[in-house]
Amino acid sequence: MAQIIDGKSLAAVVRARVATEVRQIKAQGGTVRFAAVLVGEDPASQIYVRNKQRACEKVGIEFELHTLPANCRYEDLTALICRLSADKTINGVLLQLPVPPAVVGDRLTEVLNLIDPQKDVDGLTMANLGKLVDGGHGLIPCTAQGILYAIQSVCPDLTGKKIVMVGRSRIVGRPTSLLLTNHDATVTVCHSRTRNLAEHTRSADIVVVATGCPHLLTADMVKKDAIIIDVGINRLPDGKLVGDVDFDRVSKIASAITPVPGGIGPLTVAFMLKNIVAAYCRQHGG
Known part of the structure:
Protein backbone atom coordinates (compact mmCIF):
# COMPACT_ATOMS: atom_id res chain seq x y z
CA MET A 1 0.00 0.00 0.00
CA ALA A 2 1.31 3.43 -0.96
CA GLN A 3 2.48 6.04 1.50
CA ILE A 4 -0.12 8.81 1.67
CA ILE A 5 1.41 12.22 1.03
CA ASP A 6 -0.54 14.30 3.55
CA GLY A 7 -0.94 17.72 1.99
CA LYS A 8 -2.57 19.15 5.11
CA SER A 9 0.41 18.30 7.31
CA LEU A 10 2.92 19.55 4.75
CA ALA A 11 0.93 22.76 4.28
CA ALA A 12 0.90 23.33 8.04
CA VAL A 13 4.71 23.43 8.02
CA VAL A 14 4.72 26.04 5.24
CA ARG A 15 2.04 28.12 6.97
CA ALA A 16 3.97 28.09 10.24
CA ARG A 17 7.04 29.49 8.48
CA VAL A 18 4.92 32.16 6.81
CA ALA A 19 3.32 33.12 10.13
CA THR A 20 6.77 33.57 11.66
CA GLU A 21 7.84 35.81 8.77
CA VAL A 22 4.66 37.90 9.08
CA ARG A 23 5.24 38.37 12.82
CA GLN A 24 8.77 39.56 12.10
CA ILE A 25 7.46 42.04 9.51
CA LYS A 26 4.89 43.35 11.98
CA ALA A 27 7.55 43.69 14.68
CA GLN A 28 9.38 46.03 12.31
CA GLY A 29 6.24 48.11 11.76
CA GLY A 30 5.16 46.54 8.47
CA THR A 31 1.80 45.25 7.29
CA VAL A 32 1.27 42.52 4.70
CA ARG A 33 -1.88 43.09 2.64
CA PHE A 34 -3.44 40.92 -0.04
CA ALA A 35 -6.29 41.68 -2.44
CA ALA A 36 -8.36 39.05 -4.25
CA VAL A 37 -10.70 39.82 -7.15
CA LEU A 38 -13.78 37.66 -7.71
CA VAL A 39 -15.96 38.09 -10.80
CA GLY A 40 -19.42 36.55 -10.65
CA GLU A 41 -20.92 34.16 -8.11
CA ASP A 42 -19.52 30.75 -9.05
CA PRO A 43 -20.02 28.62 -5.90
CA ALA A 44 -16.68 26.82 -6.20
CA SER A 45 -14.81 30.10 -6.66
CA GLN A 46 -16.56 31.58 -3.63
CA ILE A 47 -15.41 28.61 -1.54
CA TYR A 48 -11.83 28.96 -2.79
CA VAL A 49 -11.81 32.66 -1.97
CA ARG A 50 -13.16 32.04 1.55
CA ASN A 51 -10.45 29.43 2.09
CA LYS A 52 -7.82 31.94 1.02
CA GLN A 53 -9.27 34.57 3.34
CA ARG A 54 -9.21 32.22 6.33
CA ALA A 55 -5.66 31.15 5.50
CA CYS A 56 -4.49 34.77 5.33
CA GLU A 57 -6.15 35.68 8.61
CA LYS A 58 -4.58 32.71 10.41
CA VAL A 59 -1.03 33.84 9.53
CA GLY A 60 -1.64 37.56 10.07
CA ILE A 61 -1.96 38.73 6.46
CA GLU A 62 -4.61 41.42 5.92
CA PHE A 63 -7.13 40.27 3.32
CA GLU A 64 -9.51 42.28 1.20
CA LEU A 65 -11.98 40.96 -1.36
CA HIS A 66 -13.11 42.95 -4.39
CA THR A 67 -16.16 41.58 -6.20
CA LEU A 68 -17.62 42.36 -9.60
CA PRO A 69 -20.88 41.03 -11.06
CA ALA A 70 -20.76 38.35 -13.75
CA ASN A 71 -22.15 40.89 -16.24
CA CYS A 72 -19.54 43.55 -15.54
CA ARG A 73 -17.71 45.19 -18.41
CA TYR A 74 -14.20 44.17 -19.41
CA GLU A 75 -13.15 47.75 -18.67
CA ASP A 76 -14.49 47.50 -15.11
CA LEU A 77 -12.28 44.50 -14.43
CA THR A 78 -9.15 45.97 -15.98
CA ALA A 79 -9.63 49.26 -14.12
CA LEU A 80 -9.88 47.41 -10.80
CA ILE A 81 -6.81 45.28 -11.51
CA CYS A 82 -4.81 48.37 -12.46
CA ARG A 83 -5.93 50.24 -9.34
CA LEU A 84 -4.95 47.40 -7.03
CA SER A 85 -1.60 46.94 -8.78
CA ALA A 86 -0.83 50.64 -8.35
CA ASP A 87 -1.84 50.72 -4.66
CA LYS A 88 1.42 50.78 -2.71
CA THR A 89 -0.31 49.51 0.44
CA ILE A 90 -1.25 46.23 -1.27
CA ASN A 91 1.49 43.62 -1.59
CA GLY A 92 -0.28 40.85 -3.49
CA VAL A 93 -3.05 40.76 -6.10
CA LEU A 94 -4.89 37.66 -7.30
CA LEU A 95 -7.65 37.26 -9.88
CA GLN A 96 -9.74 34.23 -8.91
CA LEU A 97 -10.11 31.92 -11.88
CA PRO A 98 -12.12 31.09 -13.86
CA VAL A 99 -13.47 34.47 -14.98
CA PRO A 100 -16.81 34.38 -16.86
CA PRO A 101 -15.99 34.16 -20.60
CA ALA A 102 -18.54 36.89 -21.31
CA VAL A 103 -16.30 39.31 -19.41
CA VAL A 104 -12.83 38.45 -20.72
CA GLY A 105 -13.43 36.42 -23.89
CA ASP A 106 -10.01 35.40 -25.17
CA ARG A 107 -8.26 38.26 -23.35
CA LEU A 108 -7.55 36.59 -20.01
CA THR A 109 -3.81 36.76 -20.60
CA GLU A 110 -4.09 40.51 -21.18
CA VAL A 111 -5.95 40.92 -17.89
CA LEU A 112 -3.45 38.84 -15.91
CA ASN A 113 -0.58 40.82 -17.37
CA LEU A 114 -2.05 44.00 -15.88
CA ILE A 115 -1.05 42.71 -12.45
CA ASP A 116 2.29 44.12 -11.30
CA PRO A 117 4.68 41.14 -11.60
CA GLN A 118 5.99 41.91 -8.11
CA LYS A 119 2.43 41.50 -6.77
CA ASP A 120 1.49 38.52 -8.96
CA VAL A 121 1.12 35.93 -6.20
CA ASP A 122 -0.39 33.40 -8.62
CA GLY A 123 2.77 33.68 -10.75
CA LEU A 124 0.75 33.75 -13.97
CA THR A 125 1.89 36.97 -15.61
CA MET A 126 4.10 36.57 -18.65
CA ALA A 127 6.91 38.24 -16.71
CA ASN A 128 6.91 35.60 -13.98
CA LEU A 129 6.29 32.68 -16.33
CA GLY A 130 9.16 33.97 -18.45
CA LYS A 131 11.47 33.93 -15.44
CA LEU A 132 10.40 30.35 -14.78
CA VAL A 133 11.32 29.43 -18.37
CA ASP A 134 14.68 31.13 -17.90
CA GLY A 135 15.28 29.46 -14.54
CA GLY A 136 15.16 32.85 -12.84
CA HIS A 137 13.71 33.99 -9.54
CA GLY A 138 10.21 35.26 -10.16
CA LEU A 139 7.07 34.44 -8.21
CA ILE A 140 6.35 30.80 -9.07
CA PRO A 141 2.76 29.55 -9.55
CA PRO A 266 -3.90 22.76 0.93
CA LEU A 267 -0.37 23.12 -0.44
CA THR A 268 -1.55 25.48 -3.18
CA VAL A 269 -3.05 27.82 -0.57
CA ALA A 270 0.04 27.56 1.64
CA PHE A 271 2.35 28.56 -1.21
CA MET A 272 0.03 31.43 -2.09
CA LEU A 273 0.71 32.73 1.43
CA LYS A 274 4.43 32.20 0.91
CA ASN A 275 4.25 34.16 -2.35
CA ILE A 276 2.41 37.04 -0.66
CA VAL A 277 5.20 37.40 1.89
CA ALA A 278 7.83 37.01 -0.84
CA ALA A 279 6.08 39.79 -2.76
CA TYR A 280 6.14 42.04 0.31
CA CYS A 281 9.87 41.42 0.75
CA ARG A 282 10.60 42.20 -2.91
CA GLN A 283 8.68 45.46 -2.65
CA HIS A 284 10.55 46.45 0.51
CA GLY A 285 14.01 45.45 -0.63
CA GLY A 286 14.06 42.18 1.32
Missing part, protein backbone atom coordinates in the same frame (compact mmCIF):
# COMPACT_ATOMS: atom_id res chain seq x y z
CA CYS A 142 1.42 28.24 -6.24
CA THR A 143 0.19 24.86 -7.42
CA ALA A 144 3.49 24.10 -9.14
CA GLN A 145 5.33 24.89 -5.90
CA GLY A 146 2.93 22.68 -3.97
CA ILE A 147 3.48 19.80 -6.38
CA LEU A 148 7.26 20.10 -6.11
CA TYR A 149 7.06 20.25 -2.31
CA ALA A 150 4.85 17.15 -2.20
CA ILE A 151 7.19 15.20 -4.46
CA GLN A 152 10.30 16.24 -2.54
CA SER A 153 8.71 15.15 0.73
CA VAL A 154 9.20 11.56 -0.48
CA CYS A 155 11.86 12.02 -3.18
CA PRO A 156 14.18 14.94 -2.32
CA ASP A 157 16.49 14.58 -5.34
CA LEU A 158 14.75 14.73 -8.73
CA THR A 159 17.94 14.52 -10.77
CA GLY A 160 17.35 12.22 -13.72
CA LYS A 161 13.90 11.14 -12.53
CA LYS A 162 11.48 10.44 -15.35
CA ILE A 163 8.34 12.49 -14.73
CA VAL A 164 5.19 12.48 -16.85
CA MET A 165 3.02 15.59 -16.52
CA VAL A 166 -0.50 14.81 -17.73
CA GLY A 167 -2.11 18.15 -18.56
CA ARG A 168 -0.71 21.30 -20.16
CA SER A 169 -2.81 24.11 -18.68
CA ARG A 170 -1.33 27.54 -18.12
CA ILE A 171 -2.15 27.30 -14.42
CA VAL A 172 -0.77 23.84 -13.60
CA GLY A 173 0.71 21.69 -16.36
CA ARG A 174 3.03 24.10 -18.11
CA PRO A 175 4.55 25.85 -15.08
CA THR A 176 4.89 22.55 -13.22
CA SER A 177 6.77 20.93 -16.10
CA LEU A 178 9.13 23.91 -16.21
CA LEU A 179 9.72 23.89 -12.45
CA LEU A 180 10.44 20.17 -12.39
CA THR A 181 12.80 20.54 -15.36
CA ASN A 182 14.61 23.29 -13.46
CA HIS A 183 15.19 20.68 -10.73
CA ASP A 184 16.92 18.39 -13.24
CA ALA A 185 14.07 15.95 -13.82
CA THR A 186 13.41 14.56 -17.28
CA VAL A 187 9.85 15.71 -17.97
CA THR A 188 7.40 14.54 -20.62
CA VAL A 189 4.18 16.54 -21.05
CA CYS A 190 1.09 14.63 -22.16
CA HIS A 191 -2.31 16.10 -23.00
CA SER A 192 -5.65 15.42 -24.65
CA ARG A 193 -4.00 14.89 -28.03
CA THR A 194 -1.36 12.49 -26.76
CA ARG A 195 -1.59 9.03 -28.29
CA ASN A 196 -1.21 5.95 -26.11
CA LEU A 197 -1.06 7.86 -22.83
CA ALA A 198 -0.51 4.66 -20.85
CA GLU A 199 2.76 3.97 -22.70
CA HIS A 200 4.13 7.20 -21.29
CA THR A 201 2.79 6.91 -17.75
CA ARG A 202 3.85 3.27 -17.33
CA SER A 203 7.49 4.20 -17.81
CA ALA A 204 7.48 7.14 -15.38
CA ASP A 205 9.05 7.27 -11.93
CA ILE A 206 6.62 10.07 -11.06
CA VAL A 207 3.24 10.89 -12.62
CA VAL A 208 1.51 14.23 -12.07
CA VAL A 209 -2.10 14.40 -13.28
CA ALA A 210 -4.03 17.66 -13.74
CA THR A 211 -6.79 17.19 -16.31
CA GLY A 212 -10.16 17.52 -14.62
CA CYS A 213 -11.11 14.01 -15.78
CA PRO A 214 -12.25 11.78 -12.90
CA HIS A 215 -10.22 8.57 -12.50
CA LEU A 216 -8.31 9.13 -15.74
CA LEU A 217 -5.18 7.42 -14.38
CA THR A 218 -5.91 3.77 -13.64
CA ALA A 219 -3.81 1.04 -12.06
CA ASP A 220 -2.80 -0.51 -15.39
CA MET A 221 -1.23 2.83 -16.40
CA VAL A 222 1.24 2.96 -13.51
CA LYS A 223 4.46 1.07 -12.88
CA LYS A 224 5.16 -0.47 -9.50
CA ASP A 225 6.49 1.95 -6.86
CA ALA A 226 5.84 5.08 -8.91
CA ILE A 227 5.01 8.34 -7.11
CA ILE A 228 1.58 9.67 -8.04
CA ILE A 229 0.54 13.32 -7.65
CA ASP A 230 -3.18 13.94 -8.21
CA VAL A 231 -4.01 17.60 -8.82
CA GLY A 232 -7.54 17.04 -10.07
CA ILE A 233 -10.66 17.71 -8.05
CA ASN A 234 -13.96 16.58 -9.51
CA ARG A 235 -17.44 16.29 -8.04
CA LEU A 236 -19.35 13.17 -9.06
CA PRO A 237 -23.15 13.13 -9.50
CA ASP A 238 -23.49 11.65 -6.00
CA GLY A 239 -21.61 14.64 -4.57
CA LYS A 240 -18.38 12.78 -3.82
CA LEU A 241 -15.11 14.59 -4.51
CA VAL A 242 -12.55 12.56 -6.44
CA GLY A 243 -9.31 13.25 -8.24
CA ASP A 244 -8.00 12.40 -11.69
CA VAL A 245 -6.51 9.16 -10.29
CA ASP A 246 -8.32 5.94 -9.40
CA PHE A 247 -6.99 6.23 -5.86
CA ASP A 248 -8.19 2.92 -4.41
CA ARG A 249 -6.52 0.79 -7.07
CA VAL A 250 -3.49 2.92 -7.92
CA SER A 251 -2.54 3.25 -4.24
CA LYS A 252 -1.98 -0.53 -4.16
CA ILE A 253 0.77 -0.20 -6.78
CA ALA A 254 2.37 3.19 -6.16
CA SER A 255 5.01 3.88 -3.51
CA ALA A 256 3.45 7.24 -2.61
CA ILE A 257 0.30 9.10 -3.61
CA THR A 258 -1.59 12.31 -2.80
CA PRO A 259 -5.23 12.01 -1.72
CA VAL A 260 -8.15 14.10 -2.98
CA PRO A 261 -9.16 16.11 -1.09
CA GLY A 262 -6.32 16.86 1.31
CA GLY A 263 -3.39 16.62 -1.07
CA ILE A 264 -2.29 19.39 -3.40
CA GLY A 265 -5.17 21.76 -2.54
